[in-house]
Amino acid sequence: MNHSLQEIGALTRRWFIHLSREPVHVMFALIQPLLWFALFANIFSRVARGSQFGNVSYPTFMTASALALTVVGNSLMGGIPLLMDKELGFLNKLLAAPISRNSILMSRFLFVNAVNWMQMTIILLVALLMKVHLETGAAGIVLLYLLGALLGIGVTFISLALAFLLHSHAEFFAIVGFINLPLVFVSSALIPVSLMPIWLAWLAKINPLTYAIDGMRAMIIPGWQAQPIWLIFFALVLFDAICFLISARIFRRNLG
């Protein structure tokens, strides 16, 4: 147990050192969520004005989307450093050491989640500046971070599994780019599911992102209940479980 903690601690610290040595990454990590937020809130607010958003302002509506999309975008990249380690051979050095293979994966989860939460915090602060009110209070904010973690865990599983399945980071970026866009558009990120055509609504309902966003929106906008909260948590936990089961086999095959 102590050994695992020591391994995970050291490996996680390595990722934080990487982050701090790459100022461009830090900048990007800070700016990217703001970009989402500013772009969507501005472009779509014109479209949305006068339609059926009730008395909810579009920036308020978009806060949950910005939070969830940031978590997805960042978590999808979560496998990249391991893919680099694999390409450079550094992974072999880790694998020749007497450490649990799970510690390597665990360090990625901890790091990715920490960055996700940091980015969520930035978005929430900016949202406050834009006069978005977080009316559900402290409990709502805690649940907001919990939803972010549940969404991030599943997506990170996918990303780590891809890192072991694929051979180069060029391949990785191609596939991730392919996943990312439809995931966003077939979700409640831009418009509520209730306003979608039937076929799109069906697709959106099997998209875990929809549940995360609906859940987050419910925490930000009092009375906004696209889905019951229990269903949202159930769907996200189910998503994490499925991602775990699929990727566990891939990890076992590649990490021995």
Add this chain to the structure above:
Amino acid sequence: MCPYALLVKLNIPPSVRHFSMQPAVVVEKLAKNYKDFLALDNISFAVPQGEIFGLLGPNGAGKSTTVRILATLLAPTSGSAFVAGYNVQNNPFAVRRSIGYVPQEQMCDNYLTGRENLWLQGNLYHMDYTAIQQRIRELSALLELEDALDKITKQYSGGMKKKLDIASGLIHRPQVLFLDEPSLGLDVSTRLKVWEYIRRLYQEGITILLCTNYMDEAEKLAVRIAIIDHGKVAVIDTLERLLAQVGGDVVTLELENSVGPSRNGFEDELKKLAFVTKVLARENSLNIFLQYDETVLPQIMRAAGNFYVPIRKLTFSRPRLDDVFLKYTGHRLQEEGT
């Protein structure tokens, strides 16, 4: 203290140390296929504890493949291997705890400083804080890395990176060290230094498996050598015995044309010298096969002086591992390289 280190401390000579212990590495009929390419073809060897064992072979011979199997990174297709008494396939965890692995490719984390790299490695071997600090001090002094320790390794030269790799393979005081081409890409003086460190490690009693395709590296460091080529072991023996097989040292004298009958007396005199094993006379030259030491050349010159034999040129040659290589594989090591 492990029993082996005790023997070292008591100054028990290596030849005795080795017989008293189980081998540090045993490889039995190991084979490895990459798809339908046979990279290792039933190789077997054993490395006694405390020895530097050289795996010598050209590019593609299968050295790195062997070491990767021994470091539990690659599963063999057939055969078995034991490190520090543990089976690499059944007990990889115990093997990993016993070994240090310095791969052929440079393998420090470019974003970390030297110190952070070593710190990470120490934590992966579950050392505590003070032990890691202590070891970083020792190793950086040994490898002359102190000044670079807090620089990011991206800024290191190739030689510094290699030294850091060696240091991180040693941080946890492994029983067995795998060095895959430790002087690849190093300049002459750095390479000599690395050799010196390796010899120092040997004196501390650590077992070293050294992969190399440099003849002189194997000659300078290894106690025993396995020559491998195309995935097969061509021969395994001590350096001395391998060299003895291709003949001893030779002094060749070129004589002036004017040598008269005194030449016969000179030859007889040479044959009487204790270190001379054979004298081969040619028209204007003599090949003297002998056991070389520092007194040999003056004695030959003195004999030549006594018999008034004028010598125009003297050359001295020792047999090289290269000749052994040629004998067992049918080609020279250098020609094969790509």
